[in-house]
Each structure stands twice: as C-alpha cells, then as structure tokens.
Amino acid sequence: MENTPFKAFLIEQDENRQVKSRMGTLTPDRLDAGEVLIRVHYSSINYKDALAATGAGKIIRRFPCVGGIDLSGEVVESADPRFAPGAPVIATSFDIGVSHHGGYAEYARVPAGWVVPLPAGLDLFEAMALGTAGFTAALGIVRMEDNGLAPDNGPVVVTGATGGVGGLAIDMLARLGYHVVALTGKEAEAGYLEMLGAAEILPRSTIDFDKVRPLEGAKWAGAVDNVGGKILHWVLATMKQAGTVASIGNAASFNLETTVFPFILRGVSLLGVDSGYMGFPTRQRVWERLATDLKPRHLAAVTRTIAFDDLPGAFDAYIRGEVKGRTVVRIGA
Numbered sequence: 272m273e274n275t276p277f278k279a280f281l282i283e284q285d286e287n288r289q290v291k292s293r294m295g296t297l298t299p300d301r302l303d304a305g306e307v308l309i310r311v312h313y314s315s316i317n318y319k320d321a322l323a324a325t326g327a328g329k330i331i332r333r334f335p336c337v338g339g340i341d342l343s344g345e346v347v348e349s350a351d352p353r354f355a356p357g358a359p360v361i362a363t364s365f366d367i368g369v370s371h372h373g374g375y376a377e378y379a380r381v382p383a384g385w386v387v388p389l390p391a392g393l394d395l396f397e398a399m400a401l402g403t404a405g406f407t408a409a410l411g412i413v414r415m416e417d418n419g420l421a422p423d424n425g426p427v428v429v430t431g432a433t434g435g436v437g438g439l440a441i442d443m444l445a446r447l448g449y450h451v452v453a454l455t456g457k458e459a460e461a462g463y464l465e466m467l468g469a470a471e472i473l474p475r476s477t478i479d480f481d482k483v484r485p486l487e488g489a490k491w492a493g494a495v496d497n498v499g500g501k502i503l504h505w506v507l508a509t510m511k512q513a514g515t516v517a518s519i520g521n522a523a524s525f526n527l528e529t530t531v532f533p534f535i536l537r538g539v540s541l542l543g544v545d546s547g548y549m550g551f552p553t554r555q556r557v558w559e560r561l562a563t564d565l566k567p568r569h570l571a572a573v574t575r576t577i578a579f580d581d582l583p584g585a586f587d588a589y590i591r592g593e594v595k596g597r598t599v600v601r602i603g604a
C-alpha cells in the first residue's frame with residue numbers, strides 16, 4: 272500500500288499535559304505494528320472512548336493515539352494466513368484506541384491475535400452497533416450463565432439501562448426469556464426500555480441509595496451493573512439467595528462500599544467482567560453467540576449513525592450521562 276495520508280482522529284497531549292483531540296491525518300508508515308492492515312468501515316462510541324477523547328478519564332497510555340476502541344472493516348494485507356485480503360473482520364479491545372492507534376481512522380494495523388473473523392449472521396455495521404458494549408454485555412451474560420443463572424431463577428436487574436451496554440443487555444436477556452428490570456435515571460425513556468424487552472422500569476429517583484442496609488428484601492437472581500458505587504451496593508443488598516452479579520462499569524463511581532453479608536449470608540457471586548483482555552477462544556465464542564442466540568432483536572432501534580466528521584462533537588453527551596443507546600461512526604463504508 273502506498274504511503275498516502277488518510278483521515279484520523281488524534282488524541283494528543285499539550286505542553287501542560289492537557290488532553291486535546293482533533294481531526295487530522297496519518298500515513299500508513301505511522302500506524303502501529305501488527306500483522307493485519309484493515310480498511311476501517313465502521314467504528315463506534317463507548318463511554319471509554321468519550322473519557323479518552325475528552326481527557327475526562329486517564330484512558331490514553333501513549334500520546335498521540337488514534338482513538339476508537341472498536342473497528343470493523345476489510346483486510347487489506349495480512350502477514351497471518353488466517354486473514355485473506357478482502358475478508359471482513361472485527362477488532363475490539365486490547366490496546367486499541369488506548370496505546371495502539373484505534374478505529375477512528377480510515378486504516379488500522381493491529382496484531383492478528385486481536386482480530387476476529389466477522390461471524391456469519393452479522394454484517395460490518397451490526398458488528399459496530401454491538402461493538403465493545405455488545406461484546407461486554409454478552410460476556411457478562413455468558414459469565415452469569417456459567418455461574419448458574421437461568422430464566423427460572425428469577426428477575427435480572429440492569430443498571431445504567433439506557434446506556435449502550437445496558438440497552439443491549441436488556442435486549443439479549445429478554446430474548447433469552449429472562450424477566451428484566453431496568454434501573455434508569457431517565458424515566459422519560461420507559462417506552463424505549465420496554466420496547467427493548469424490559470418487563471419493569473425502576474426509576475432511580477424512587478430509591479434512596481444513601482440509606483441502603485447491608486441486606487434488603489431479596490429480589491434479583493441476576494444483575495448487570497454498569498454504574499458501580501452506591502448503586503452496586505444496593506444491587507448486592509437486594510440479591511436473592513445464590514444470585515449472580517456481573518460488575519461491568521463505573522458510570523456513577525469506581526468506589527464500592529458494601530458489606531460481606533450478601534456473600535456470606537446469601538451466597539451471592541460478584542463476577543468481574545473485563546472485555547479488554549478476554550482472549551480466545553472465549554472472545555470468538557461470545558462473538559458467535561452475538562451473531563446467533565444473543566443477537567439483539569432491536570439493534571437498529573438502539574443505534575444511530577454519525578459521519579466521521581461529526582465525531583468530535585459527539586463525546587460530551589456521554590460524559591454527561593445523556594446518551595441513549597449506541598452510536599456507530601461511519602468511517603470508510
């Protein structure tokens with residue numbers, strides 16, 4: 272491939288160590304090392320991308336870095352025989368968009384071990400409508416199922432319900448036959464959450480999270496927690512016997528002040544979910560389930576698409592917690 276400049280969204284640091292992001296260009300010879308060169312069709316926005324691009328979180332570990340922890344596209348060239356030129360692929364997580372140039376560029380070069388062949392049943396757009404958010408929601412569900420969660424065990428609560436991970440988790444759980452309860456700060460979005468498959472809506476305003484006892488009434492067989500902090504304490508205190516919690520996010524807080532009572536008196540399991548460094552074969556197994564029995568039924572309704580040039584203005588709403596659903600960024604499709 273010739274060394275022609277292409278468009279890239281660069282996250283840089285100024286002389287005062289302030290994070291600055293801008294649309295710019297890069298040439299192929301400045302891409303990071305890897306066996307697979309990909310022409311990027313789509314990327315997406317995750318909360319982590321917004322933290323990285325705005326500097327609201329210390330996400331970037333190497334400046335400058337092209338943002339975007341997710342990408343899908345077609346292989347241009349590959350030193351690994353598993354990936355033929357023209358093959359559709361997905362690459363998410365690992366160091367992508369953190370310390371290795373990411374998906375907000377027309378081209379990306381990544382190690383072959385980070386690349387997943389696009390499974391039958393998904394197209395490149397759908398893969399990014401899911402992105403890290405969908406992968407993580409599915410990984411959390413798979414982990415809870417491996418720990419014994421089943422629809423007959425009882426309701427599953429999803430916190431941060433209108434977010435990317437939350438909405439997709441609701442859709443997947445409802446498809447599997449779970450009774451899903453959506454905890455949300457956006458009461459006006461009740462109709463949206465019901466459309467995704469939530470059986471009940473629980474407005475955050477109805478709960479005083481400052482007054483949660485070590486154990487409250489036991490309600491949930493499972494929980495997908497995207498927010499952490501006092502809300503995760505409340506989740507733990509309201510779990511049923513042998514309930515399972517997937518701890519995914521920290522949209523409210525990375526702190527967790529709680530007691531051991533849910534664990535030692537109700538046998539509750541608190542499972543950590545790290546999409547970033549989940550390797551093979553689990554990574555491929557989760558993507559294959561995302562293309563089959565976990566494929567959200569309302570993926571199109573959850574997703575909006577923005578042009579690459581509109582990317583810089585899209586991050587602040589994530590930081591303010593105002594975003595609903597998923598955002599796909601059309602890069603070179």
Ligand SMILES: NC(=O)c1ccc[n+]([C@@H]2O[C@H](COP(=O)([O-])OP(=O)(O)OC[C@H]3O[C@@H](n4cnc5c(N)ncnc54)[C@H](OP(=O)(O)O)[C@@H]3O)[C@@H](O)[C@H]2O)c1
Pocket residue numbers: 316317318319403404407430431432433434435436437454455456457497498502518519520521522523524544545546547589591592593594595596
């Ligand atoms: N562990 C992993 O591998 C992994 C992977 C992906 C994402 N994550 C994390 O998972 C979380 C969700 O990611 P996302 O992409 O879905 O983010 P998102 O689209 O920005 O959604 C987050 C949602 O959390 C709720 N929320 C925001 N601020 C809150 C606050 N102060 N208190 C309580 N709830 C609040 C809001 O939903 P409501 O208004 O409906 O309550 C918001 O829509 C993030 O913390 C992200 O970093 C972790």
